[in-house]
Amino acid sequence: MAATETLTAERILEATEEVLRRYGPAKATVVDVARVLGVSHGSVYRHFRTKAALREAVTERWLERTIVALRPYVDGGQPADERLTGWLTALFTLKRRKAGGDPELMATFQVLIGENSAVVDRHEDHLVEQIAEILAAGRTEGLFAAPERDAKATARAVFDATDRFHNPAHAADWSSPAAEDAFTAVVSLVQRALRA
Amino acid sequence: MAATETLTAERILEATEEVLRRYGPAKATVVDVARVLGVSHGSVYRHFRTKAALREAVTERWLERTIVALRPYVDGGQPADERLTGWLTALFTLKRRKAGGDPELMATFQVLIGENSAVVDRHEDHLVEQIAEILAAGRTEGLFAAPERDAKATARAVFDATDRFHNPAHAADWSSPAAEDAFTAVVSLVQRALRA
DNA sequence: CCGATGACAGATTTCAATATTTGTCATTCG
DNA sequence: CGAATGACAAATATTGAAATCTGTCATCGG
Numbered sequence: 096m097a098a099t100e101t102l103t104a105e106r107i108l109e110a111t112e113e114v115l116r117r118y119g120p121a122k123a124t125v126v127d128v129a130r131v132l133g134v135s136h137g138s139v140y141r142h143f144r145t146k147a148a149l150r151e152a153v154t155e156r157w158l159e160r161t162i163v164a165l166r167p168y169v170d171g172g173q174p175a176d177e178r179l180t181g182w183l184t185a186l187f188t189l190k191r192r193k194a195g196g197d198p199e200l201m202a203t204f205q206v207l208i209g210e211n212s213a214v215v216d217r218h219e220d221h222l223v224e225q226i227a228e229i230l231a232a233g234r235t236e237g238l239f240a241a242p243e244r245d246a247k248a249t250a251r252a253v254f255d256a257t258d259r260f261h262n263p264a265h266a267a268d269w270s271s272p273a274a275e276d277a278f279t280a281v282v283s284l285v286q287r288a289l290r291a
Numbered sequence: 292m293a294a295t296e297t298l299t300a301e302r303i304l305e306a307t308e309e310v311l312r313r314y315g316p317a318k319a320t321v322v323d324v325a326r327v328l329g330v331s332h333g334s335v336y337r338h339f340r341t342k343a344a345l346r347e348a349v350t351e352r353w354l355e356r357t358i359v360a361l362r363p364y365v366d367g368g369q370p371a372d373e374r375l376t377g378w379l380t381a382l383f384t385l386k387r388r389k390a391g392g393d394p395e396l397m398a399t400f401q402v403l404i405g406e407n408s409a410v411v412d413r414h415e416d417h418l419v420e421q422i423a424e425i426l427a428a429g430r431t432e433g434l435f436a437a438p439e440r441d442a443k444a445t446a447r448a449v450f451d452a453t454d455r456f457h458n459p460a461h462a463a464d465w466s467s468p469a470a471e472d473a474f475t476a477v478v479s480l481v482q483r484a485l486r487a
Numbered sequence: 488c489c490g491a492t493g494a495c496a497g498a499t500t501t502c503a504a505t506a507t508t509t510g511t512c513a514t515t516c517g
Numbered sequence: 518c519g520a521a522t523g524a525c526a527a528a529t530a531t532t533g534a535a536a537t538c539t540g541t542c543a544t545c546g547g
Contacts, residue, residue: 249480
């Protein structure tokens, strides 16, 4: 596997993801990444100052995909209340499928999440921002009441109230059949709270 | 430290708690517990079949204390909506004080929680039961609307929606000053959802 | 000139030998 | 007689020496 292509940050991130998938977060080393790419580990350090920075970048990429996947639910053509339910359901379904489909990968992901709380905080802000957009649209459409406190706080409250259904820390609960009902109940609670 | 008193399950549980506090969950051994009590470790096994059973009993005792501490908020003389806010605030304050005041003890507690999910599930059921009582009272008082689904599911939804503020998994977030506001926002969201 | 290399020091992890702990039970003690 | 003991086997944890990894940098090669 000689480096036929130029060594880019992008290629390193792909290789790192592969190594993390294959060996898990505890055993994945920079040397492994370099081996997959057919380069010396020194070359990896030209693109990422530390192993931690490399893992952080992978985490960021990973989280970014969720943001992109949820975008359609923010902009979609239905009424805002349906879009909100759709968005929340999509987020839950996405995470649950990931957790159920490949528990080991989810465990790896959770370790990265734990290592990079600053990245996660920024990611949460993005998600809250998307909720805020839906809520603002809902107010324009006359579906949602004007917020008692500032709009951002309400969006954050919706995010926090549904935490149990998107925070990977709770992934173990999602396989239970009761989880579906619990999710529906919380979403309906949230919808009642927002209704004009 | 001769066994001047009779060796009871109660005394063993107290000693186990002390050992867990002092050495943490990883280093606390049955031999340590026996040493504190001045007996042989074989005697401890007369009262608890396994180390796991002993830890489970400690966990149960620990959780029971929360139930007792919250009881007054269920029965208290104020209107039900205020009692609900009081109950939720008490739970959050209790947990937060525990987490902030002695982080190591909290970490120990979290390990026990993780080991004994069956006990935790039963504990959650008790808490949800307390919420359900307040909600039922609130309906009688005309403060809360009749539930769309069954009453138990609504109580569970309130519990789930506030998960971030009582689940020890989130203890790390509670020290942030934003946590207080986030909590207030979610409680106010829940109250709006329930209002008649 | 510029990206890649690999030798290197210090930090971290692995592994296998050693010690401790768990759980049992025949025996002792009151 | 029933509660407590402590010797014991099997499971688990600790330890420290050896191996590997991280991060740097002087040197190489296109």
